[in-house]
Amino acid sequence: MNAGALAALTLFSLRRRLGGWRGLAGLAAALFPSLLAVVFRSFAPLEQPEVPRPWEFYGEFLAPLSLYFVLPFVSMIVMLPALGELYEKGAVGYLLTRPVSRTLPVLALSAGGFLATVPFLLVAAWLPGLLLQGLGGVSFSFWLERMVWLSLILALGAATYGSLCVFLGVWSRRPFLWALALLFGLGSIAGSITGPLRDLSPHRYLFALLRDRLDLPNVWSEIMVPDPDPPDSLEALGMLLLSAVLFQFLAARAIRRRDVL
Amino acid sequence: MTAPPPIRCTGLSRWYGEVQGLSDLSLEVTPGIVGLLGPNGSGKTTLMRLLTGLIRPTRGRVELFGRRAGPGAWRLFRRIGYAPGDDVHFELESGRDFLVLLARLHGESASGARAAAERALAAVGMTELAGKRLREMSKGMRQRIKVAQALLHEPELLLLDEPLNGMDPLSRRQVMDLVREHGRRGGTVLFASHILHEVESITDRVILLHHGRLLAEGRLAEIRDLLDRKPRRVTLQGASPEAVRRLAAAALQSNLVSGLEFEGEDGLHLATRRLGPLLDAIQTWGEQGDVRALTMADENLEAVFDLLVGGEG
Numbered sequence: 001m002n003a004g005a006l007a008a009l010t011l012f013s014l015r016r017r018l019g020g021w022r023g024l025a026g027l028a029a030a031l032f033p034s035l036l037a038v039v040f041r042s043f044a045p046l047e048q049p050e051v052p053r054p055w056e057f058y059g060e061f062l063a064p065l066s067l068y069f070v071l072p073f074v075s076m077i078v079m080l081p082a083l084g085e086l087y088e089k090g091a092v093g094y095l096l097t098r099p100v101s102r103t104l105p106v107l108a109l110s111a112g113g114f115l116a117t118v119p120f121l122l123v124a125a126w127l128p129g130l131l132l133q134g135l136g137g138v139s140f141s142f143w144l145e146r147m148v149w150l151s152l153i154l155a156l157g158a159a160t161y162g163s164l165c166v167f168l169g170v171w172s173r174r175p176f177l178w179a180l181a182l183l184f185g186l187g188s189i190a191g192s193i194t195g196p197l198r199d200l201s202p203h204r205y206l207f208a209l210l211r212d213r214l215d216l217p218n219v220w221s222e223i224m225v226p227d228p229d230p231p232d233s234l235e236a237l238g239m240l241l242l243s244a245v246l247f248q249f250l251a252a253r254a255i256r257r258r259d260v261l
Numbered sequence: 262m263t264a265p266p267p268i269r270c271t272g273l274s275r276w277y278g279e280v281q282g283l284s285d286l287s288l289e290v291t292p293g294i295v296g297l298l299g300p301n302g303s304g305k306t307t308l309m310r311l312l313t314g315l316i317r318p319t320r321g322r323v324e325l326f327g328r329r330a331g332p333g334a335w336r337l338f339r340r341i342g343y344a345p346g347d348d349v350h351f352e353l354e355s356g357r358d359f360l361v362l363l364a365r366l367h368g369e370s371a372s373g374a375r376a377a378a379e380r381a382l383a384a385v386g387m388t389e390l391a392g393k394r395l396r397e398m399s400k401g402m403r404q405r406i407k408v409a410q411a412l413l414h415e416p417e418l419l420l421l422d423e424p425l426n427g428m429d430p431l432s433r434r435q436v437m438d439l440v441r442e443h444g445r446r447g448g449t450v451l452f453a454s455h456i457l458h459e460v461e462s463i464t465d466r467v468i469l470l471h472h473g474r475l476l477a478e479g480r481l482a483e484i485r486d487l488l489d490r491k492p493r494r495v496t497l498q499g500a501s502p503e504a505v506r507r508l509a510a511a512a513l514q515s516n517l518v519s520g521l522e523f524e525g526e527d528g529l530h531l532a533t534r535r536l537g538p539l540l541d542a543i544q545t546w547g548e549q550g551d552v553r554a555l556t557m558a559d560e561n562l563e564a565v566f567d568l569l570v571g572g573e574g
Contacts, residue, residue, distance in 0.1 A: 256333065
């Protein structure tokens with residue numbers, strides 16, 4: 001594969017995905033956990049024993065919030081248009097009439113889109129932690145470990161959901177509806193409740209990793225139903241990586257079949 | 262052994278649901294400049310997209326340089342430059358960055374891509390203006406960028422879909438010169454347009470499409486001969502109803518018309534196979550003040566197609 005072409009198209013996609021209203025919307029979503037951290041820091045009566053400790057609030061509330069809300073939202077607004085928008089406008093024709101395999105634009109535009117989600121996810125993982133860590137009680141290295149793990153898990157989620165979004169952008173003429181259904185429906189919701197769809201939900205595996213790395217209970221919030229047989233970290237990692245590869249493969253297949261009208 | 266033609270289509274058809282885009286098209290394009298003529302909706306863009314593999318045929322096949330075209334035949338694009346009919350759409354990029362990006366996809370290094378972009382920009386006279394973002398450019402400037410991106414890698418086969426749309430006269434001449442030069446150097450150009458005059462000024466080899474079908478193919482002069490054998494349509498507007506009756510009588514007596522039809526009180530349609538003598542006669546009748554206006558429907562391409570398909574009415 002032509003590495004220069006791959007790099008040039010990746011950079012193009014990265015620039016394009018970070019700019020415009022989508023970038024602002026992604027930033028707003030990424031700042032939401034930080035806003036709650038500011039509220040917590042300003043108003044939580046920490047002297048009362050029933051109020052969670054800052055690291056508990058971060059681990060048991062803000063980290064899952066990033067996983068269940070920020071991750072799908074950012075993935076959708078940043079990654080869905082990576083190829084879908086080019087199809088919508090007919091602009092993809094300029095890329096597909098070059099002497100490169102059609103897999104190359106899929107990989108490059110996905111990579112650029114993925115890199116564009118990273119800053120937003122870092123804001124969602126790190127800023128609330130940095131805001132809360134000064135409240136004392138535990139060492140900074142404890143916070144650091146949590147922030148690093150949350151960043152890595154969110155990045156893994158972005159690779160999986162981002163690949164799904166790229167596939168939907170190529171495969172469907174209504175990718176937004178599909179993305180809503182799959183990222184929030186199959187992802188956030190089906191991954192939190194019992195039923196046959198739970199095993200198919202990337203969120204089941206993302207939450208399993210989060211639970212293991214951040215020492216969380218088996219549920220997040222009272223709405224979520226405990227997973228009777230939660231996957232271990234290795235299984236979760238394998239499933240997520242496999243899903244990302246599968247969605248990339250499906251996107252590469254779809255781009256060979258979809259007409260550019 | 263002779264080299265395969267740059268373009269060969271065999272039984273090529275494409276349907277969009279119930280709508281026919283192209284029907285059973287078989288043709289060969291040999292090196293040189295060929296005009297692809299047809300009114301809007303005739304199938305020109307469909308053919309271009311089929312040639313580039315952007316859409317797949319419902320039936321039939323496309324071969325470029327003897328190799329089957331399609332999504333998997335991406336190596337062919339080393340030899341093909343394509344300027345689509347759609348707008349450029351990479352609005353946030355500057356013209357120069359857009360070309361550099363596409364040149365990288367041709368395997369150029371960063372410096373090679375910049376050099377290729379500058380060459381292509383110079384060829385379309387956009388060197389000075391290429392730093393602007395595409396969304397800030399006029400339609401004519403974007404058209405030139407579109408042509409430039411097709412020239413980036415100096416391809417053997419150029420597929421240009423309505424490349425002169427929205428261009429000012431100077432840019433038009435520049436692009437036409439480029440096309441002629443490409444043809445002179447032994448390259449192949451398929452130049453789609455719905456304007457007869459545009460095509461006539463760069464080539465006399467044409468392919469005529471109409472409603473997705475191949476209507477005629479060959480030298481423009483041959484097609485003109487064919488046209489001359491078909492009745493041409495002339496519409497007269499008389500100065501008064503009486504004048505129209507006098508004109509109709511004169512036309513019938515002249516033996517120059519093969520058909521005659523009144524329209525309203527002052528309109529008269531004449532069909533003729535002897536257009537020149539009829540126009541001379543009309544000029545004489547006009548001197549008597551009976552003719553207020555004369556229109557020839559066959560001045561535009563749509564009418565030429567109507568004649569060729571036999572739809573004189």
